[in-house]
Amino acid sequence: MCCFQRRSNLVKLNCSRYEEIKKVVTDTIEDANIRQYPYDVFEVARNLDIILVSYQSLSEKKKKACFSKSEDAFSILVDFGNHAEWHIYYNEDIGHCRVRFTIMHEIGHIMLDHEDGNEVEESEANFFSKHILAPPCIMHEVGVEDYVDIVNKFDVSPTMAIYQIDYYDKWLQYGGDYYTEYEKRILKLYQNEQSISA
Numbered sequence: 001m002c003c004f005q006r007r008s009n010l011v012k013l014n015c016s017r018y019e020e021i022k023k024v025v026t027d028t029i030e031d032a033n034i035r036q037y038p039y040d041v042f043e044v045a046r047n048l049d050i051i052l053v054s055y056q057s058l059s060e061k062k063k064k065a066c067f068s069k070s071e072d073a074f075s076i077l078v079d080f081g082n083h084a085e086w087h088i089y090y091n092e093d094i095g096h097c098r099v100r101f102t103i104m105h106e107i108g109h110i111m112l113d114h115e116d117g118n119e120v121e122e123s124e125a126n127f128f129s130k131h132i133l134a135p136p137c138i139m140h141e142v143g144v145e146d147y148v149d150i151v152n153k154f155d156v157s158p159t160m161a162i163y164q165i166d167y168y169d170k171w172l173q174y175g176g177d178y179y180t181e182y183e184k185r186i187l188k189l190y191q192n193e194q195s196i197s198a
């Protein structure tokens, strides 16, 4: 059984690790069939066979136990003997954008095979969540101009959008239009969807 708690942190990861996480983000986008932005994070969890349980749906006793683990969310691998299932328990009262971020953060822990929720793993899950909610290549494709654009087009909080516009500026500086192999895969799903709905 594993559980993770979200903490604010500023651990800096090395470049090659960022690249690995971006590839896992891409695999997750494909596995969950994410074709448009913003998307429903609950549907993403369903597509990945992850069960979501809100604290508020539980008995008072269980709810209290959840809050003692984390104010936001945590993940548990439930073993049924012949198969195992990931369950994410989350607090639905933390606000729409924070719920979206938190669920993708927990999915990040699961996809990155995290084990104990140390500070490095927390940083990685935060990076995963930001990257999968608003991938730079999609920001480029939809033509974001400022952080408000990111809030509106990706359904994220202003705090995250300010971080992502900064990240997007750096992304433009270090490559931009020269898409990587994994960015092409993200764009392919998105563009196919656009051409179907056009």
Ligand SMILES: [Zn+2]
Residues within 6 Å of the ligand: 004, 005, 006, 007, 105, 106, 109, 117, 121, 122, 125
């Ligand atoms: Zn975490």
